[in-house]
Amino acid sequence: xxxxxxxxxxxxxxxxxxxxxxxxxxxxxxxxxxxxxxxxxxxxxxxxxxxxxxxxxxxxxxxxxxxxxxxxxxxxxxxxxxxxxxxxxxxxxxxxxxxxxxxxxxxxxxxxxxxxxxxxxxxxxxxxxxxxxxxxxxxxxxxxxxxxxxxxxxxxxxxxxxxxxxxxxxxxxxxxxxxxx
Numbered sequence: 001x002x003x004x005x006x007x008x009x010x011x012x013x014x015x016x017x018x019x020x021x022x023x024x025x026x027x028x029x030x031x032x033x034x035x036x037x038x039x040x041x042x043x044x045x046x047x048x049x050x051x052x053x054x055x056x057x058x059x060x061x062x063x064x065x066x067x068x069x070x071x072x073x074x075x076x077x078x079x080x081x082x083x084x085x086x087x088x089x090x091x092x093x094x095x096x097x098x099x100x101x102x103x104x105x106x107x108x109x110x111x112x113x114x115x116x117x118x119x120x121x122x123x124x125x126x127x128x129x130x131x132x133x134x135x136x137x138x139x140x141x142x143x144x145x146x147x148x149x150x151x152x153x154x155x156x157x158x159x160x161x162x163x164x165x166x167x168x169x170x171x172x173x174x175x176x177x178x179x180x181x
Contacts, residue, residue: 024062
């Protein structure tokens with residue numbers, strides 16, 4: 001990978017950093033769209049594997065960008081991708097926090113905070129759909145995801161880890177039955 005590709009990676013990640021409303025999950029759909037589909041820097045399979053590693057590893061889930069940078073250009077790519085994704089949003093957050101903290105009691109501040117929640121939620125849902133699309137999970141994955149969401153929504157006292165493990169076991173069981181039959 002040459003310097004032009006590293007610059008292009010940084011230019012892809014910089015605006016995504018500023019759009020990560022709701023956390024790193026909010027930019028997964030656009031990240032996949034740019035890195036895999038539009039620019040074809042990595043394959044859908046590689047993206048899915050890097051996504052899985054980023055979720056299994058400790059730290060922020062958006063370490064996916066670090067792994068993409070590493071896959072594309074080694075340590076230099078990993079460091080530059082991490083800085084391009086984390087630095088702008090961190091500086092923006094700090095600046096907005098400092099500027100708006102004195103207005104916390106005002107109505108517009110509350111309305112702004114509450115208005116960003118559905119945007120973040122929608123972006124996270126888009127990320128989930130992007131991962132489901134490239135993973136080839138199909139209807140079974142969609143059904144398990146909707147069932148897990150319904151259980152977590154309806155029964156707020158159920159530990160999310162139990163729902164995740166239950167969904168994983170169900171999906172593995174269905175895969176095993178399909179494989180054996």
